[in-house]
Amino acid sequence: MPGMVSNPFSTRHTRPGSIAPLDATGRPVDLDVLLDRLHGFGGTAAIVGPHGSGKSTLLTHLATCLERDGRRAPRIRLHSWADIPAAWRAIHRAAPGDTVCIDSWECTGRLVGGLLRILARVTGCHLLVTSHHRVGFPELLQCTTSPALLRSIVGGLPAHGLWLGKVIHAEDIDQAFANHGGNLRESLYELYDRFEAAASPIQCVGGDGSIDHTGLTGIYRKIHESADGFSYVGAPERNLG
Amino acid sequence: MRLPRFYAKKRGHRRTGSREWGVVGDGLFHGALLLAGMCFGGLLVSGVAAPEWRINHEFRETTGTILAKGLAKTTVADPPATVITNWRPCLLVRYSANGVMHESWSHSTTAINTSDREVALRRLSEWALGTEVVCWYDPASPTMVVLQRGYNWWLWLLSFLLPGALVLIGGTGLVRVIRAWGKSEEHRAASAGISELLDPLAQPALAAPGYPAVPICDDLVNSPGTVLRYRLPIESPESWTLVGFGLFALLWNAVVVVLAVGAGLDLLGGRIDWWLFALLVPFLGVGIGGITLFIRSLVFATAVGPTQLEISDHPLLPGGRYDVLLAQGGTGTFQTLTLSLELEEQATFRQGTDTRTEQVVVWRQQVACFHDVSAATDSRFEARAVVDVPNIAMHSFTSAHNAVRWRLVVRGTPERWPEFCRTFPMVVFPVGVDLPESASRSLVVHTRTPSQEVTQ
Amino acid sequence: MTTATDRVPSKPKIEVQFDRPHRQHEPRDTLAVRYRIEGCDGERICAIEHSVLWYTEGKGEEDLGVHFFQRVTDRAMMPPATTAGAFSTPLPQSPLSYEGVIVKVRWCVRVRLFFDGSRDFVSEHVFNVGHIPPARMPSARA
Structure with missing residues (x-):
């Protein structure tokens, strides 16, 4: 699918239910x-x-x-x-x-x-x-937040092994956390923008074809091409991936 | 004790920071509006509306005989040295109330005080002594009798409309502030139930028939152009600012007038209500400020003049070329006037009670730029340009929380006024598909270029 | 023909096959999908839902529009009687797939298995409609 770019910080991946529950230190909650x-x-x-x-x-x-x-x-x-x-x-x-x-x-x-x-x-x-x-x-x-918690959340997003440290770095995460006073949701929005900015040179509307300057297209594609998972009747959240 | 911050921080497209002072100001403003509305309404209802309503609904009908007639004289001091004399026709009527005969001077709701004695005498001559007339008396006070009934609709309108608007605006605002005080964002939005139901933005726009998620463009093609096919509707925040300032100045100064009249009457009566005067001074200041803001906005809108855009066809198609007519009114000179084609994305996210809307212009192309444009008083500036929609452009898209919008944007830099920006929304349909009736015409291709175009 | 395979450890596996290379479709094309279900031998399926829909992704709430929906309850058309299925539908004229900055529009096929009880399993497979190139961040334009 040429041209498809998925952002692991989109609300689909970061909304409640999509992220594993973690404590303030970033360890999984028992x-x-x-x-x-x-x-x-x-x-x-x-x-x-x-x-x-x-x-x-x-x-x-x-x-x-x-x-x-x-x-x-x-x-x-x-x-x-x-x-x-x-x-x-x-x-x-x-x-x-x-x-x-x-x-x-x-x-x-x-x-x-x-x-x-x-x-x-x-x-x-x-x-x-x-x-x-x-x-x-x-x-x-x-519930409390910390930079370690945000780092753990980011580290659990789809295909993180492909982009963490390459597109989004640890200092980006800490900076986002500091910019928003510990508000994880706003921090994730900022990281969305940072990720999008890194992905943007791939192509533009009004351009004349697919240009992949970064070589990241394949990485992004893997994030969203397919997803599956269990859900439960009556659950308000879709539980995919 | 930690005082709240007066300022707010700006982070990206959003503002954050302490909002306590804003809430305090908001509460005081709405509280003042509510108080003014209640006082004003109370005065009008008790002084005018209620007595008139009683006469028309509670007074009992009887017949009476006119025994005498005359003019009631009232004098009002008009400082510094004159006295105004008013005359009102009065009739002495003998009538039966509850089996008891009464003689009483009539009160008339429609009798108007007049300073012209001759006019009052002419009105009085319409009544003949000894004639039998229908009259109405107050069962609670049988000596109160009237010979005419009816309503003064202007007073009723004034009694309900103006104070009602003040009470509504002030009351709802105050309730919102009180409910929001010290509560979380989620808790605050809990009181937004009714406003949410009334919020048209919460509803997705209608889709064009056969084109899921493509907005309908009926509202954009119902205004014919003078030169080109359609005149595009404007989406200008300046217009709403002007209307807002105007409404505020009107309502606020109505309150000031009421207060001033009360203070003036007190002065005439030789009394000085210091509390009223103390209230009047800040109200007067805000009122003058409101008028100043309104006049400034009005002058700005008038001086800059209206902006109009006409287009040769609509909806647009990717790859299409469209002739556009830009018309700018006004009296001054514009250092620059630019016309741009923009693609904007809008996303809204709701989590709990937090609603977050973000807009990003993801593509912008300057269509034309004009320098040192002069618009005369008797003729507006007009220029033609050609808009090329990219052949691989995304079509207009709208859903409940997301939208992709196309628009033409006119930005101007007047010589003596701040920059302005006026947007004209458009709809772009998907390419290579059957267009609905309104869009089924072949694309109009224009090769004309604007004569004053400098950059494109 | 392109193939996508999702695997959840010790859970059902749904393999979906699209009829176009690279899952690339045009508006008003007929989308034909075949799928195969594996790995749910121990559980009884009571219904299967097929759907073709678009959804939004990005910084906003996810909106979706279901274009095609079919619920299969015939036992003869689901495991263990058969593990394969197919459906097709003509695609609409809009919306086209779009990779925006904060708004993305995606088309997908979903196959949802309903097990006895209150549990279901859904498998989602994205495909493209149209050829709109991605938008890019405004700051990235030089």
């Missing part, structure tokens, strides 16, 4: 330990952390683990009050023992959040939520 802790809390807990610190990613992976253990874990992402009915329906429809995973719990506010908790008690389901601050749930994990 999901089994977290699940044991969650069970210790009675099944209801909150993942707390600042903007862009990996809360949604961790939530997605924990939900996947719960489903792999044969439990139902419907996932709801709240953007605004308009999404609260969906959360209500999910809790209402949940069976006893299910874990309803709600991203951005603070969107509910105190009153609606309280009502949702009461509904969860009535239905007998558990709640696993993410929030920027404490919301009255037991705290499962406090």
